[in-house]
Amino acid sequence: xxxxxxxxxxxxxxxxxxxxxxQAAMRPSVLLEARRNRLLYTSWPIxxxxxxxxxxxxxxxxxxxxxxxxxxxxxTWVAAGLxxxxxxxxxxxxxxxxxxxxEAEAAxxxxxxxxAFSALGGAGAALAVTSLLVLAMxxxxxxxxxxxxxxxxxLGNPHDITGRAAFAAAAVLGLFWILTVSFTAAFAASHxxxxxxxxxxxxxxxxxxxxxxLLLRFNHGIPAGFIVxxxxxSGLGAAGAAASLAFCAPRAARGVRVRWTGWxxxxxxxxxxxxxxxxxxxxxRDRVLADSMPVSSFPDKPSGWSSPTGDLRxxxxxxxxxxxxxxxxxxIAGETxxxxxxxxxxxxxxxxxxxxxxxxxxxxxxxxxxxxxxxxWQGDGKGPMKLYMMMPAGAHLELxxxxxxxxxxxxxxxxxxxxxxxxxxxxxxxxxxxIIP
Amino acid sequence: MLEVDLSSPxxxxxxxxxxxxxxxxxxxxxxxxxxxxxxxxxxxxKVNPNTVARAYRELAIEGFLDARRGGQSVIAEExxxxxxxxxxxxxxxxxxxxxxxxxxxxxxxxxxxxxxxxMKEEP
Amino acid sequence: MPSAxxxxxxxxxxxxxxxxxGVTATAETGKVIGLLGRNGEGxxxxxxxxxxxxxxxxxxxxxxxxxxxxxxxxxRRIGYVPEKPVFHDFLNAGEVLDWRARFFPDWDDARxxxxxxxxxxxPATRVRGASKGQLAKLAWVCATAHDPDLLLLDEPTSGxxxxxxxxxxDGLIGELHAGGKTILIANHRMEELGGILDEVWVLSGGVxxxxxELERLRAEACLVTARLHDWSARPDVPGxxxxxxxxxxxxxAAFSREAADRLxxxxxxxxxxxxxxxxxxxxxxxxxxxxGYDA
Numbered sequence: 001x002x003x004x005x006x007x008x009x010x011x012x013x014x015x016x017x018x019x020x021x022x023q024a025a026m027r028p029s030v031l032l033e034a035r036r037n038r039l040l041y042t043s044w045p046i047x048x049x050x051x052x053x054x055x056x057x058x059x060x061x062x063x064x065x066x067x068x069x070x071x072x073x074x075x076t077w078v079a080a081g082l083x084x085x086x087x088x089x090x091x092x093x094x095x096x097x098x099x100x101x102x103e104a105e106a107a108x109x110x111x112x113x114x115x116a117f118s119a120l121g122g123a124g125a126a127l128a129v130t131s132l133l134v135l136a137m138x139x140x141x142x143x144x145x146x147x148x149x150x151x152x153x154x155l156g157n158p159h160d161i162t163g164r165a166a167f168a169a170a171a172v173l174g175l176f177w178i179l180t181v182s183f184t185a186a187f188a189a190s191h192x193x194x195x196x197x198x199x200x201x202x203x204x205x206x207x208x209x210x211x212x213x214l215l216l217r218f219n220h221g222i223p224a225g226f227i228v229x230x231x232x233x234s235g236l237g238a239a240g241a242a243a244s245l246a247f248c249a250p251r252a253a254r255g256v257r258v259r260w261t262g263w264x265x266x267x268x269x270x271x272x273x274x275x276x277x278x279x280x281x282x283x284x285r286d287r288v289l290a291d292s293m294p295v296s297s298f299p300d301k302p303s304g305w306s307s308p309t310g311d312l313r314x315x316x317x318x319x320x321x322x323x324x325x326x327x328x329x330x331x332i333a334g335e336t337x338x339x340x341x342x343x344x345x346x347x348x349x350x351x352x353x354x355x356x357x358x359x360x361x362x363x364x365x366x367x368x369x370x371x372x373x374x375x376x377w378q379g380d381g382k383g384p385m386k387l388y389m390m391m392p393a394g395a396h397l398e399l400x401x402x403x404x405x406x407x408x409x410x411x412x413x414x415x416x417x418x419x420x421x422x423x424x425x426x427x428x429x430x431x432x433x434x435i436i437p
Numbered sequence: 438m439l440e441v442d443l444s445s446p447x448x449x450x451x452x453x454x455x456x457x458x459x460x461x462x463x464x465x466x467x468x469x470x471x472x473x474x475x476x477x478x479x480x481x482x483k484v485n486p487n488t489v490a491r492a493y494r495e496l497a498i499e500g501f502l503d504a505r506r507g508g509q510s511v512i513a514e515e516x517x518x519x520x521x522x523x524x525x526x527x528x529x530x531x532x533x534x535x536x537x538x539x540x541x542x543x544x545x546x547x548x549x550x551x552x553x554x555x556m557k558e559e560p
Numbered sequence: 561m562p563s564a565x566x567x568x569x570x571x572x573x574x575x576x577x578x579x580x581x582g583v584t585a586t587a588e589t590g591k592v593i594g595l596l597g598r599n600g601e602g603x604x605x606x607x608x609x610x611x612x613x614x615x616x617x618x619x620x621x622x623x624x625x626x627x628x629x630x631x632x633x634x635x636r637r638i639g640y641v642p643e644k645p646v647f648h649d650f651l652n653a654g655e656v657l658d659w660r661a662r663f664f665p666d667w668d669d670a671r672x673x674x675x676x677x678x679x680x681x682x683p684a685t686r687v688r689g690a691s692k693g694q695l696a697k698l699a700w701v702c703a704t705a706h707d708p709d710l711l712l713l714d715e716p717t718s719g720x721x722x723x724x725x726x727x728x729x730d731g732l733i734g735e736l737h738a739g740g741k742t743i744l745i746a747n748h749r750m751e752e753l754g755g756i757l758d759e760v761w762v763l764s765g766g767v768x769x770x771x772x773e774l775e776r777l778r779a780e781a782c783l784v785t786a787r788l789h790d791w792s793a794r795p796d797v798p799g800x801x802x803x804x805x806x807x808x809x810x811x812x813a814a815f816s817r818e819a820a821d822r823l824x825x826x827x828x829x830x831x832x833x834x835x836x837x838x839x840x841x842x843x844x845x846x847x848x849x850x851x852g853y854d855a
Binding site: 441443444445446447448449475476479480482483484485486487488537540541 | 736838
């Protein structure tokens with residue numbers, strides 16, 4: 001037992017020293033920094049509050065319900081305003097530390113690193129309070145704001161508690177990242193505007209993929225993989241930003257000669273999270289594209305309440321595949337949506353009805369997202385299907401006695417426009433009728 | 438009271454010693470009086486307390502001051518004798534200055550006029 | 561006792577301008593040193609290096625026996641009064657002291673309050689709008705309340721009215737009386753410190769062109785006037801600097817008896833007069849001397 005206490009002693013003493021130093025020096029510095037910039041930290045929430053009646057007035061003038069104005073304004077604040085606030089607070093605090101405040105604190109026995117992190121702490125506390133204020137106002141502003149916020153937080157899935165927690169954590173870390181990068185840039189350059197710019201543009205470069213990935217998840221509900229990446233990316237980025245400040249603070253303040261490689265490394269440290277997030281974004285996109293769901297083919301199993309089984313699967317963009325012993329066989333390639341399409345939720349084509357005739361030939365039509373006519377595809381199921389014909393509007397694909405038919409008058413019980421489909425020779429549509437070659 | 442000329446080539450501690458001796462000679466300070474505190478005198482004259490301390494140390498060695506318990510110095514019984522003896526140095530200094538003035542071209546009349554002016558300033 | 565300050569070959573540039581070009585000096589503990597130099601010659605830079613607020617490009621520094629390491633711990637034992645004291649303008653004097661107290665383990669609150677009282681500085685005085693004299697007093701209390709071993713004063717009396725100047729000098733003498741402190745003062749008006757200084761360092765051209773013991777300067781500095789035979793061959797003697805004169809007489813300010821003797825012994829001139837040079841004048845001429853000289 002004595003050996004254990006002996007080993008624990010230096011660590012306990014180091015912790016006690018750190019706690020004492022925190023109590024003695026950093027806490028008053030944090031409070032002082034908050035107090036020094038109190039004009040900014042108090043006026044900003046007032047700006048936010050003032051925007052609400054303003055937005056209500058705009059909504060009313062535009063003819064929308066009045067409550068939607070503030071709700072929209074608050075959501076904008078959460079999505080775009082908080083990152084900007086982080087950049088603003090960080091840059092002002094960072095540049096301020098190099099100005100007259102530095103003179104006032106010059107002869108204090110505090111290391112530049114302690115000073116910098118205290119100032120950062122002050123700005124961070126103000127950011128936290130402002131963020132909580134905005135979130136609370138959004139939550140309280142009414143059903144519109146509340147529901148959207150809840151939806152975003154749960155990423156569309158009310159049971160996804162892990163996802164919600166991870167999203168929140170990634171968002172918090174991301175805000176801290178912006179705060180620290182703005183602070184460090186403003187501090188190193190003694191320039192507030194430069195710092196804010198660095199924070200905003202750096203955020204775009206490094207955190208955009210994280211946001212995009214989370215948006216993919218929200219839109220398409222892909223499995224949780226990207227959440228972990230997002231957390232790691234934000235976490236690594238935040239740690240990198242803090243490390244960069246720890247490097248820059250003593251060297252910038254004391255005019256230490258640093259080779260340009262040193263400054264370059266300090267500038268790149270906060271971006272190390274981005275290294276993870278860009279590839280991860282593309283991996284997430286691939287996962288969305290690969291994500292498929294089973295499709296029932298008539299008459300094997302009618303869709304509806306029974307879950308479809310079978311070997312046919314559909315992916316986004318109207319892609320039809322078949323599971324074989326050799327692997328997944330692409331029957332219809334469909335259109336591959338781009339990353340932008342996926343992010344903005346562009347309407348994609350999808351597979352409509354699929355049926356198998358008595359010869360196990362597969363017939364399927366693909367419905368394009370716009371007003372183009374439906375495409376009818378056919379194939380034997382062992383290889384890619386071929387585009388058979390464009391289906392006229394209102395036409396229906398039917399199976400009668402194990403054979404595929406095209407019904408041009410499906411609304412009539414005893415249709416007179418019923419044409420059998422020969423895989424080799426598609427019928428030619430003339431007006432309201434068709435001719436079989 | 439005690440005065441010190443910082444521009445003079447005479448070392449400050451010497452000036453302090455001479456000044457105190459002068460005060461005793463004129464009867465303004467008497468044996469048994471407490472000497473001014475080092476801190477107070479230094480502050481008044483705007484000099485380093487070490488300088489005052491050195492002057493007091495040398496005065497104590499010469500027998501002009503008695504060091505008492507508690508750090509305060511007191512004018513000694515023999516102070517008057519020591520002061521008068523010390524006047525010999527002042528006389529030498531005056532002669533030196535007169536000689537230099539003569540060398541620079543002042544006549545005896547000029548010197549007498551200067552002394553008379555001084556007598557008017559400080560009777 | 562180790563020296564309070566030890567500087568060896570300190571160099572520092574800002575961009576292309578080389579401000580300090582190899583400053584070497586030692587300050588013994590307990591000495592009061594006056595730093596004489598023109599504006600922009602590197603006094604503030606030197607102070608910043610001593611305070612561990614700036615890293616020299618070359619050379620070694622030892623302050624109170626320790627090497628500055630950038631952590632700022634050294635500043636616990638140093639008191640600094642900057643040329644233009646700056647404080648957070650939203651605080652008042654008492655709050656400034658309370659805030660600073662947390663950073664110094666040796667801070668003596670009773671002493672701080674006592675100093676404020678003796679300097680007649682009201683703790684409720686707001687920093688914003690405070691007069692120069694009040695700021696100077698506050699700076700003084702901030703610099704001395706933690707009983708530092710080293711005091712660095714940058715123009716502590718400049719721009720102050722006579723009354724406040726007296727009070728600051730009083731405080732300085734009080735600190736000296738406590739003993740054991742080393743003080744480095746940069747002051748334009750060295751005359752008012754003539755009684756307090758032990759040594760004068762002259763910072764000129766980025767180096768210490770002269771390190772002079774004040775008592776020696778006071779006793780031995782003299783103005784040497786001579787008839788010069790050959791005006792094209794004016795003797796150049798270390799420790800003496802030519803001063804303006806009327807032909808056919810040439811004059812030098814000699815900073816020691818040795819230098820004056822050397823001047824007299826050099827050929828080509830006939831010394832006419834040696835008269836003592838008052839301290840303020842001697843210091844003025846010392847600043848103009850860039851020949852490099854130790855006494």
